[in-house]
Amino acid sequence: MTGGAEFHLEDSEGGSRLVLSGPYLVSTIGEIDHELREIEGGFASVDLSQVSEIDTVGAWMACTLATRHDAEIVGAGERAQRLLKAVESANSEAEIAAPRLPIHRRVPVEIGKKVFNAGYGIASVIGFLGQIIMGFGSLIRHPGRFRVKALVHQLELVGVNALPIIGLMSFLIGIVIAQQGAVQLQQFGAETLTVNLVGRITLRELGVLMTAIMVAGRSGSAFAAQIGTMKLTEEVDAMRTIGISPIEALVIPRILASTFMMVVLGFYASVVAIIGGAVVGDLMLGIPFWTFLARIQEVVPVYDMWVGLIKAPVFGLIVALAGCYHGMQVSGNSEEVGRRTTMAVVSAIFAVIVIDAFFAVFFTEIGWG
Template sequence: MSGIDLRIADGTLHLSGDLSIAHVGTVAAPEDGTVARIELSQVARLDTAGAWLVLDLAQRFGDVPVSGATAPQNDLIETVRRNLPPDVQPPERHTLRNLLIRLGHAVWDTGREALALTAFLGQVVAEILRLLRHPGRLRVTSMVHHMQATGLDAVPIVVLMSFLIGVVVAFQGSTQLEQFGAEIFVVDLIAISVLRELGILLTAIIVAGRSASAFTAAIGSMKMREEIDALRALGLDPITVLVAPRILALVLMLPILCILANVAGLTGGAMMAWMDLGIAPAAFAERIATQIGPWHLAVGLIKAPVFALIVGVVGCRNGLRVGGDAESLGAQTSAAVVASIFLVIVADAVFSVFFAVVGV
């Protein structure tokens, strides 16, 4: 037997067949006819969905009585009747209004978030200053571990990327500068762009992708498993134990990565200049030594710790914001990467203006 049969005879609706969830969806309720009773004695099987169907039909014909059910079936129908949900009105849609409300919320949330991030930065800086006064409280093992994870392990990718960027800049520059017979200036182009901007910016972006996400995921999953609360309950400050070692490791390692990136970028550029324009490596080095001032190198290195602080603070802060579910861990991790890259580029723009004003 399969399916549900409905038959109206003498004012009685006879239901028969398999009144189960597999078939209830296919039942077309009779439109017309008056029904004074619903008869269930022919029903082979009845489950929750079937019981709901019986109740729905009974209500449709004006609360008519139901008969012929076995005792367990009656119990089930009663259970379902007690648990019928109230009819819910679908929420009214005001598209434009909702849009405005959402925009308002977004602006407000962004403002609050900027404030909270600044407050967190303050906490971290205060904690780092405290650690400088009491170096014994610093978690050295943890910091060294993070120096390896964020610094040493990032060396291959950072070096490779910078080398390739040096090659690209040299190649593009040489084809343009050749037209003016100013090939030798390709050295200035490579040195200035790599030392001032590309070396540190690319390194910071790679580190943001690697380490900000790793910080958020690690701290966030600790938050989900109540490990952060356990730390607090032990009287340990998560900022001392988890955040400070990570950020200090990053602040120490990013300048080193930046130097490696500079070396790799210049090497790539020198190699391309030699192959493409015939500028010997010795001549390349000579021109850098005589024409490029030390400030170009300094500008890149000054930015490094600041970028490291941005990446570390955003990564750790987003980790601490993770809620109870897996969804928020994913959302915070991707938000950490996006926000740290964005803030790094904003800071870079601010630095450019600043250095232009002070004239270096």
């Protein structure tokens, strides 16, 4: 290796020594780095007398070799001594990465962390609910502090602006249910029961459930992102400083708007889905459009509509709570806003589906199945 860093072992009176020669710089040491690391056998010293140039990397390599083989460094020039002293003072015997626990210990540790975080999350949610209850109590005692304009604004954002997308989604869902239901029922000569299928499944389940999922993705995420951004820009802290409760100003209007508008949107979605089914009935089954709608009134029990209307405000409350809670938990940096927004949507949809399952069992038990 002419002109590059070199090394060789030689014997001396004090024992074998590793002689380094040539320039030991960051630009040259890479050529022999692998060979230096694989040197076998011991040596008593590392000789730097033949090193023409040296930098911090070269000094670190010499120091590492000496430490690994329990040797001393000899023949170092003035510059090399300064660099060696600096490297030795910064040297640490600590592990670069923490040792990994064996799997029989790692799994219980991770489970314990998850359980602890879940417990902390439950305690935080309960505390947040307590703040909301106190906020409602405060507004009841001082109704003049209630922000009517904020409520109307949220009603528009959550409800009015969502009508087109929810209407289109529900219309398509009604078409799919009617078309697929008719195909299956035709095998039994019961395609006329498509009216029953569309009416009951939209009023009881899919109308309000799909609306809740859409509101969670549309409004729940917006709640989390809006409040989370205000937390990062310290607007929430500023509100507290001037004596305005963030719960009263930000959270309660959103909760009321989401709870109320879910009733309206759920009923609207069910009606539009039935209209979509009626269109398919007219085109595919030969059931006139108005006959289909009239038949709906005969075959769908009234309590099916009440089931959907009872579920709707509960779903709206869950979506708003998830969005506002995760928004208020934002801290640190902008990445946290995205993470909490995702968590708000996922937790809201998961909670809505779980509660819907409980509602299904409950209504079946009381005879509204």
